Amino acid sequence: MHELSIAMGIVEAAMDEAQRRGVRVSAVHLRLGALSGVVKDALLFSYDVACQDTPLQGSRLIVEDVPIAVFCPKCKEQRVLPSLQSFTCPECNTPTMDIRQGKELEVFALEVEE
Amino acid sequence: MSEPRLVEVRRNVLKQNDILARALREQFRAAGVFVVSLVSSPGSGKTTFLEKTLTQLQPRYRVAALVGDLATENDAVRLARSKAPVKQITTGTLCHLEAGMVQNALQEWNLHQFDFLFIENVGNLVCPSSYDLGENLRLVLMSVTEGEDKPLKYPTIFNSADVAVITKNELADAVEFDWETARKSIESVRPGMRIFRLSAKTGDGMEAYLEFLSQQRAENQAVAQT
Numbered sequence: 001m002h003e004l005s006i007a008m009g010i011v012e013a014a015m016d017e018a019q020r021r022g023v024r025v026s027a028v029h030l031r032l033g034a035l036s037g038v039v040k041d042a043l044l045f046s047y048d049v050a051c052q053d054t055p056l057q058g059s060r061l062i063v064e065d066v067p068i069a070v071f072c073p074k075c076k077e078q079r080v081l082p083s084l085q086s087f088t089c090p091e092c093n094t095p096t097m098d099i100r101q102g103k104e105l106e107v108f109a110l111e112v113e114e
Numbered sequence: 115m116s117e118p119r120l121v122e123v124r125r126n127v128l129k130q131n132d133i134l135a136r137a138l139r140e141q142f143r144a145a146g147v148f149v150v151s152l153v154s155s156p157g158s159g160k161t162t163f164l165e166k167t168l169t170q171l172q173p174r175y176r177v178a179a180l181v182g183d184l185a186t187e188n189d190a191v192r193l194a195r196s197k198a199p200v201k202q203i204t205t206g207t208l209c210h211l212e213a214g215m216v217q218n219a220l221q222e223w224n225l226h227q228f229d230f231l232f233i234e235n236v237g238n239l240v241c242p243s244s245y246d247l248g249e250n251l252r253l254v255l256m257s258v259t260e261g262e263d264k265p266l267k268y269p270t271i272f273n274s275a276d277v278a279v280i281t282k283n284e285l286a287d288a289v290e291f292d293w294e295t296a297r298k299s300i301e302s303v304r305p306g307m308r309i310f311r312l313s314a315k316t317g318d319g320m321e322a323y324l325e326f327l328s329q330q331r332a333e334n335q336a337v338a339q340t
Contacts, residue, residue, distance in 0.1 A: 002209055002241035009127045017123045026118050030127075037244035037270045084269040086302050095305030105244070107125045111118045 006038055006105070007046035011056050013107045018055065027060040027111035033104035034068050034084055068102030131245055134213035138220075138248030143338050145225035148331035149233065151247055153271055154255035155264075156237030159281040161189050163255065163314040164234055168196035170324055175229040180219050182211045182236045189234070199223070210241035213248060230331065239268040250334055251327075257282040258291035262299055269303040277308045279323065284313040 010028060018025045032038060040063055047061040068081040072089035078100055079089050088095045126132065142149050154160050164179060171177050178199040181189045190202035203211060203219050216233060225231070233249060235242045254275035256264050259282060265272045272278065278300050286293070293311070300307055310326070312319025 002244065005208070006127060006244075009130075013123075013125045013127060013129075017121075017125065021121065023121075029120075035270055035273060037240065037274070039240075084273075084303070085266045087273070087305050088302075095301070097305050105127045107123055107127060109120050109122050111120055113118050 003038060003042040004046040004049065007043055007050035007061075010047065010061070010107055011050045011054055014056060014059075014110055015054060017107075017110060018112065021112065023110075023112035023114055025056055025059050025110050025112055027062055028056075028107055029062045029064065029109040029111070031064050031066050031104040031106045031108050033066045033102040035099070035102040036105045038105060040065070064108075066102060066104045069100045070096045071098040071100050072096055073098065128244065131213045134217055135246035135248040138213055138217060139250075141225065142231070142248060142250070145228075146335065146338070147225050147228045147231050148251075148327075148334055149231045149247075149249045150251045150253060150327065151233040151235060151249040152253050152255060153235045153239070153242045153275065154237060154257075155239045155260065158237070158255045158257045158260065159314060160234055160237065160255055161192055163279070163281055164232055165193050165196050166314040166317070166320060167232065167324070167327075168193065168198040170320060171230060171327070172196070172198060174328075176227060177230045177232070178223065178228045179232040179234065180216060181234040182215070184209070184236060199228075205236060209236055209238050210245055211235050211247060212245050216247050230327070239264075239271045243271040243274040251276050251330055253277045253279050255279045255281050256296075258286045259289050262292050262296040265296075265299040265303045272300060272303045272307070275304070275307075277310065277326075278304070280309065280311040281314060283311050283318060284316050 014025050014028045051057045069078050072079050072094055074092050074094040082090055152160055168177050179193055180201050180203055182203045182205055183189055184205055187202045190200050193200040201219050203215050233247055252275040254272055300309055310323040312323055
């Protein structure tokens, strides 16, 4: 369970951005890849703990799940994988490790009030 | 108060770790040391495997190891029997190693003195997958007693690793280990993954794996020099 340290990293990043802009954060939007190694529920729980006694206390964490996308060498197309258990093209079954998306762990936007 | 508005920031949460890992990788390259990390669940035979690796590489190479655990120095004591320099990283409550811990642990060592550095992560198949430690090669270990579908249960860690090592092969018959099913599970979550099947206890299969490490190091040196 490393979600608490990840949550603290999120709070730190958001606080830093907010301070630089002189704004108050009401929500943090996070892009979370299926291959990031982070469990969403544990992260949501940890977020509230990490926010305590910081300017972000009471803010919300909004998580956008990012599925894994690979590039299929045969179809020459980017494909979204339906599961983490099979790194094969869902159309033609060609195995591929050319991962184009799904490792994200990124604070991509903040909902702020002046 | 005005209406809330959305501002785009785009910040990688693990940026700090990634920056440190990149710096470590550059430091390793400059020192000419090839760095191999080991991840697995607790009890997969990581320490025995690493002890044998250190012992058997030593006639030809200068080797060292860092070993991460929540508590105790037991593993460092065991690994020290190999006569290689070994340092324990005690993480306290943390379930994984981060690049900063590796950097701190390496401060007193002159990396130019080593050909290989091994980093044994905390026994955990979940959390270590998120953290780059600057290693050149990540090995994921799985013992024959763990069940053939382990890779399907922990796809992220297998996917993040470069090589799979099936350990405790001397017990394979006793636990009716189904090699073909295990191989397919690994291939499914990490197509093309190199797999070694060995017994650190009897030494069976160690040679091919050690030869592979030598080759990987040589290839890495060749690239680093161009």
